Amino acid sequence: MKxxxxxxxxxxxxxxxxxxxxxxxxxxxxxxxxxxxxxxxxLNIESQKILRDYFKGVKEVVxxxxxxxxxxxxxxxxxxxxxxxxxxxxxxxxxxxxxxIMSKCNVSGFYICSEEVRSYSAILRxxxxxxxxSELSALKKDESCKKNLLALGAINE
Numbered sequence: 001m002k003x004x005x006x007x008x009x010x011x012x013x014x015x016x017x018x019x020x021x022x023x024x025x026x027x028x029x030x031x032x033x034x035x036x037x038x039x040x041x042x043l044n045i046e047s048q049k050i051l052r053d054y055f056k057g058v059k060e061v062v063x064x065x066x067x068x069x070x071x072x073x074x075x076x077x078x079x080x081x082x083x084x085x086x087x088x089x090x091x092x093x094x095x096x097x098x099x100x101i102m103s104k105c106n107v108s109g110f111y112i113c114s115e116e117v118r119s120y121s122a123i124l125r126x127x128x129x130x131x132x133x134s135e136l137s138a139l140k141k142d143e144s145c146k147k148n149l150l151a152l153g154a155i156n157e
Contacts, residue, residue: 028091031057039097043104048113051101055116055123058091062127072130079135088145092124095151124154 031054038047065071093101098120105113116123128136128149136155140146149155 028054028057028061032091032093035093035101036097039100043112051117052114055114055120058120059116059123062123065130066126075130076132076135079131080138088139088142088148092145092148092152092154093120094148098152121153124149124152128155 031050034050035054038050041047065075101113101117105111105117111118131139139149139155146155150157
């Protein structure tokens with residue numbers, strides 16, 4: 001009985017450790033919605049904080065994935081359980097939205113936003129590089145997600 005309890009506790013804690021990354025992924029939906037509310041307004045300190053939070057959140061999720069091989073294998077095992085067709089639309093900005101943000105970040109030849117904003121496409125490419133063929137195929141089944149990721153340079157045809 002004691003061994004069973006120890007095994008259950010170990011499994012629970014290891015799942016919680018990776019659950020933090022998945023909760024970060026789910027928080028991206030809320031952060032993306034905040035970014036979308038700032039698209040039609042001028043860039044100010046508050047909107048810069050909103051942009052930084054979203055793009056930093058994306059970078060942290062991808063960094064967790066890229067720096068931890070255990071997290072990668074966990075993600076591959078759980079991908080189809082957590083993946084939904086809405087995940088892409090919920091967490092990834094469209095190319096048009098990203099271009100709007102970039103036009104606001106470039107002012108008179110100076111770049112005024114956080115570096116994560118500028119490297120968004122590279123961050124998405126890094127994330128895509130850790131996906132298996134079947135996982136990429138699942139993403140590409142959603143035509144709007146496929147078009148968006150292609151336009152952002154995150155995936156190739």
